[in-house]
Amino acid sequence: MSKELIRLRNIRMAFDDEVVLNDLNLYINDKEFLTLLGPSGCGKTTTLRIIGGFTTPVSGDVLFNGVRINDVPPYRRQINTVFQKYALFPHMNVFENVAFGLRLKKIPDPADPTGKRMVKLSEAEISSRVMEMLETVSLKGFESRKPDALSGGQQQRVAIARALVNRPKVLLLDEPLAALDLRLRKDMQNELKRIQQATGITFIYVTHDQEEALSMSDTVVVMDKGRIQQIGRPEDIYNEPKNAFVADFIGESNILDGVMLSDYHVRFFGRVFDCVDKGFAPNESVDVVIRPEDIDIVPQAQGHLVGTVTSITFKGLNYDIIVEFKGFKWLIQTTDYHPVGAVIGIRLNPEDIHIMHKSEYSGMFGDYSSYSAEYDELTEDAGDEEE
Amino acid sequence: MKQANRVITVLIFVFLYIPMAVLVVASFNTGKDITEFEGFTFQQYARLFQDGDLLELLRNSLIVSVLASAAATVFGTVAAVGIHNLNPRLRKTAMTLTNIPMTNPDIVTGVSLSLLFVFVGARLLGQRNSLTFWTLLIAHITFNLPYVILNVMPKLKQMDASLTDAAMDLGCTPVQAFFRVTLYEIMPGIVSGAIMAFTMSLDDFVISYFVSGLDFVTLPVEIYSYTKKPLQPKIYAMFTLLFLLILALMIAMNLIQIYGDKKKTQSRSAGV
Amino acid sequence: MKKNNAVLLSAPYLAWMVAFTLIPLGVVAYYALTDPSSGAFSLGNLANLGMYLPVLWQSIVYSLVSACICLILGYPVAYFIAHCGPFAQKFLYMLVMLPMCMSFLLRTLAWVGLLQDTGIINSLLGKIGIGPLTLIRTPGAVVLGMVYNYLPYMILPLYATIVKIDRRLIEAAEDLGCNGVQVFLRVVLPLSVPGILSGMTMVFVPSVSTFYISQKLGGTDTVLIGDVIERQFKQGNNPNLGAALSLVLMLLVLVCTSILNRFGGDQEEGGVVV
8 A cells, every 4th residue: 555665674783782773674654653662772762763864773774765874864864853852952942943944955946947056945935834834733923932931742842843844754753742741642642643644744653652652553563672572553463462572561461371272272270262363383382361351250150260359449440450360360450349359250252362472571471469569660661761 | 157157258258359459559559569558649550551561461461362262162162072972981081181281280281391392392393492472372272171171061961962963853964063053052161161261371370481482471471570570560550450350341241141040030931 | 973073073182182281291201210411311300309308298288288278268158158149149259250360479479568577467567566477488378378379269169069959958957857067067068078179179289389379478498399390490400300390299189189089989070160
């Protein structure tokens, strides 16, 4: 359907012998909204900086429209960036910040028939484009403000306007919403999605917020330890995580050891369950993922498994309950109240059971035995800043 | 406690300013002796401008300090940008080198440069007068450079590194990015470095004393030689005028700064 | 690519500094190790250094005493300025800076006028029937000159450090039960150590190497190492011995400043350069 615009081929990056990106391969289509998602230090910002031209990879190729651009400096790339902390020029007002790129731009002189002579944009043209862009980001009337006299959300929009006014082919966004509060972040997510669809510019978006990634992107690239863990549509990433890392990083997951007996049949907890996965070797050891919201709570007698509730937390939409099955603790999300100590049964439908190959991440995630600790860690993560 | 501090502070300022007051009073003295006030006169001021010899020395001092501080400011700023981008090990070496003239006593710096100039001039080039205006200028640039570097480096460190990235992202070449963005960000450091370099240069005696020749003498070096010749009272007049000039400059700089701060806080409060 | 630019930009500066700070020190070492008359390699200059040990010791004592007096006098001033309103802070800071911009030679000469046997102080004392006292050409006068000239070098870094101390720390200390004196001893003073150290260095280094102050305010028994060096170059005409003495002075300062810095451990931005 849409054509390929950027390709990263066998990219390797290291700072002082520390490998940051390891044999990274990725292509990005024109007009796509692609998100690089991963925890701090996973290499997502480095990937973005390589595309922007701020860092040169140790080896590998960066292709733009099929042309190798490894050595093209940032100022000659048709790519613009929205920086993490906006990087607005403090000595210039909003208008001058937005006009910055346009003032440097040269276009073929319309008066020159050969079309070879280059001229600067006229002041009238610059002014009209800047004002138009300020209107797009609803900042009309703020032209003469200095950046330090703007709120975080307004600075954010100036940064977007400053990049977009140059009409780039690609817009790079490095955790652009990290510094905003929750409400504003939600509004800006919608705003960014709207702008992306209206302009048809390719967005490459870096974030560590999985919800943001899932709700905005056409394609999500999950990264960890300098490697791509999974690439796919948000739905696929969520429903068919490739390994324990992705399953855990995207949403909550119970991950247990299982054995794939044959196609569509998996054994765990000493019981054989029907599932929808196939293509595994007979008797292959696998990781089994069960999402907390997929589990049905039923009376004891009807359950596939029976367990005891060990804690319950009210979360607004639902309760998070921790249920112990034979010494293993699961997280289950339910709208009904089950007091601590209650014995409940659960049912698992075949489509709720996701099977993954074993990976280096097996056994590291998906156990809720120390639930409260993990919960703390998750909330801390959300406030973290990248790299 | 606070009261005691206030009393001590006042006494210390009296202590710091009494000798200068003595010099100012001496500039209006009809007699030559600083210790005895014989009568009030503007004579010394008239003589200062009539004779002109002191003014010429002052001019020499200004020439050296303006040239040296200007050269050190440009040279040092460029170097600071370079050092800032060096890898940590080289940067550390560069800063160690920068700190040598700062930690070395002036007399050692002066002696070492004078020996170098004499060694190179007399032994290698066979000159008879190896200490000239140029050796003086080189020495001043050398001890001015660290002031510029040490004032500019922190500003570079404080500066958000993504500002230059942003400038290049928007189409600036590295050189354009420097002039359009970096320069504005580090300007306070450059200005204070330049001012420091200039005042150090203007007032330097020890190093100049060792590296200047007979053909080009600065005011402090000449004042030193007055310990052998009788002191001309018109020097007190010059001191008084310089005192007023520097006082005025400092007050002006403070007022500009206060005005700037006020404007900044105003715009900030208007923002949110 | 960026790295190459960095090297390109800094290389001329580094070359300049090598040529005009490192190499001159090498030349000093060369002179120190050659015989003044024959120009041949010789340890004679170094052998003569023993003679100057008392002078060296005297210089160290005088400048340490001056640095300590500067600290005792300067700390209350710096503390007071740091706790003034913003406008008064700027104004007082300027008043401390101002003397540093004026000719230190003339200001020292003014002290001669004040301290002379027939000077201003003695004639004032004479009016109330005291004196005349011997003020000038004493060790006290030399120390006074040092304190007077270099006190601002103590006040400014102290001020810069004290003003940065977070007021909330003081409040926290009070909250935890410190009285005024304890707050000062346990919080303010330890936090001003970087300023104290850089102030001490900035007073000690010029004091220990001065020659003008001791020439004008001192007598025959207050000769300092700076005087001796100056004489070798400007009067005695034995630059080789002067070079050897300069090396000793440099090493002395290096050792003293590194001992001072050892006290405070790492201090990235303790001192301001003024």
